[in-house]
Amino acid sequence: MTTLRLSHRLAVAALLTLATASAWAQAWPSKxxxxxxxxxxxxxxxxxxxxxxxxxxxxxxxxxxxxxxxxxxxxxxxxxxxxxxxxxxxxxxxxxxxxxxxxxxxxxxxxxxxxxxxxxxxxxxxPTVLVTGPAMTAKTLGAFMQQVREAPGKRSYGTPGTGSSGHFASEQFLRMTGLSMNHIPYKGAAQVVTDVMGGQLDSSFATLGSVLPQVQGGKLTALAVASPRRSSLLPNVPTFAEAGVKGYTADxxxxxxxxxxxxxxxxxxxxxxxxxxxxxxxxxxxxxxxxxxxxxxxxxxxxxxxxxxxxxxxxxxxxxxxxxx
Missing domain, CATH: 3.40.190.150 (Bordetella uptake gene, domain 1)
Structure with missing residues (x-):
């Protein structure tokens, strides 16, 4: 009898819980x-x-x-x-x-x-996209990597700051490829884009939204997109995997x-x-x-x-x- 009473109480409690959850769902949001x-x-x-x-x-x-x-x-x-x-x-x-x-x-x-x-x-x-300006002649990811190998630690990449998503994305790429570049941290993305366009920086691993107008306007060159598939906004730009660096994504x-x-x-x-x-x-x-x-x-x-x-x-x-x- 005790077991039956306990089972009954548990069943009632479960029903009350379900009823409370249902009532909550119907009441939310009330403000x-x-x-x-x-x-x-x-x-x-x-x-x-x-x-x-x-x-x-x-x-x-x-x-x-x-x-x-x-x-x-x-x-x-x-x-x-x-x-x-x-x-x-x-x-x-x-x-x-x-x-x-x-x-x-x-x-x-x-x-x-x-x-x-x-x-x-x-x-x-x-997606993160690797962009270059007039400081680099590379028009493909392979050519970019070759230019970096020829001057280890001298080619630069800019980010919105140390520990930013751009910094992590850049270092992930360098560790995967064994390349060495000079990190130049800024206090925001806008000046990074300006300095890549001006030739003061060699490159940047930037979110597509921060460089899309400049890429579409021909002021920056997009070498690869760090996504599993190409962006519909830059359909002619290959992914890193297509360009030879498999497994690298940084959305x-x-x-x-x-x-x-x-x-x-x-x-x-x-x-x-x-x-x-x-x-x-x-x-x-x-x-x-x-x-x-x-x-x-x-x-x-x-x-x-x-x-x-x-x-x-x-x-x-x-x-x-x-x-x-």
Whole structure:
């Protein structure tokens, strides 16, 4: 009799849990949703966040507000979301650099870049592209690599800063190929592009969105795209694999995260909204104008990719003795 009573109680508890989850899903959202962005307004992460917020507000029937919280290489924004209630009303629009935080700020951060968050979906991706200017005569990746081999440690590449996604992408390429180049860190991407065009820098591993107009205008030469497949925006530019460097990819992603513990029903609703967003013709056109492509990778798949990237960046940071405390 005791066993039967216990089984009955467990069954009732399970039914109550399901009923509560169902009620939560129907009630959410009952107030505005906030998307925190760790960059200033106008940058690619902010643009993706605002485009998604506009779509999500229509889909959810509640205002979706973008809250820019720049500072400390997006750590301030990530901390705010990690510490927020796990109720679906505070989300983080993250980018690739989110998985670099543990590698660079291990002694400073108060959260786990992967486990403190529930992965929802990636929304867009911008491939890394190797570009050169007038300082190099190479018109193919093979010729570029030959010129670098002929002057080890003398050819330069510029990045938006030490520990930036461009820096990691560049060092990954150099380690895979055994080449040696001189790293010139800047305080942003714009001046890097200007100096490659002006011949002060030899090259840059840049996100496509930051150099697309210059490549299309003939001011920069794109040698290879670090994606599994060619970009529809640069269909004549080969991937690194096609050009002879197999296994090298360095896509910059933009994706939506929630605090760990957010109800599954809420996450599932947001996944559906994200899928609708990436499939809209207007979204595709807007993202492509910024050098991005829509991408829809959700839940455990997105989480596994984040975990893999965080481990890879940590290993590379240790090898290069990179710290940004």
């Amino acid at each position: 505005p949703v906030r998307i925190v962005v760790g960059f200033s307004a106008g940058g690619p992460t902010d643009v993706v966040a605002r485009a998604f917020a506009e779509h999500a507000a229509r889909a959810l029937g509640q205002p979706v507000i973008v809250d820019n919280k720049p500072g400390a290489n997006t750590i301030l924004a990530a901390e705010a979301v990690a510490a927020a209630p796990a109720d679906g009303y505070t989300l983080l629009m993250a980018a690739t650099n989110h998985t670099m935080i543990p590698a660079l700020y291990s002694a400073r951060v108060k959260f786990d870049a992967v486990r403190s968050f529930a992965p929802i979906c990636t929304l867009a991706v911008s 910059a992603w933009y994706g939506l995260l929630a605090p760990a513990g957010t109800p599954a029903a809420v996450l599932q609703t947001l996944e559906k909204v994200a899928a609708q967003f990436t499939e809209q013709a207007g979204t595709v056109a807007k993202l492509q104008s910024l050098g991005m492509e829509p991408q829809h990778s959700c839940g455990s798949t997105f989480g596994a990719d984040m975990d893999r990237d965080a481990k890879a960046y940590a290993q590379l940071a240790r090898a290069l003795d990179l710290k940004a405390e």
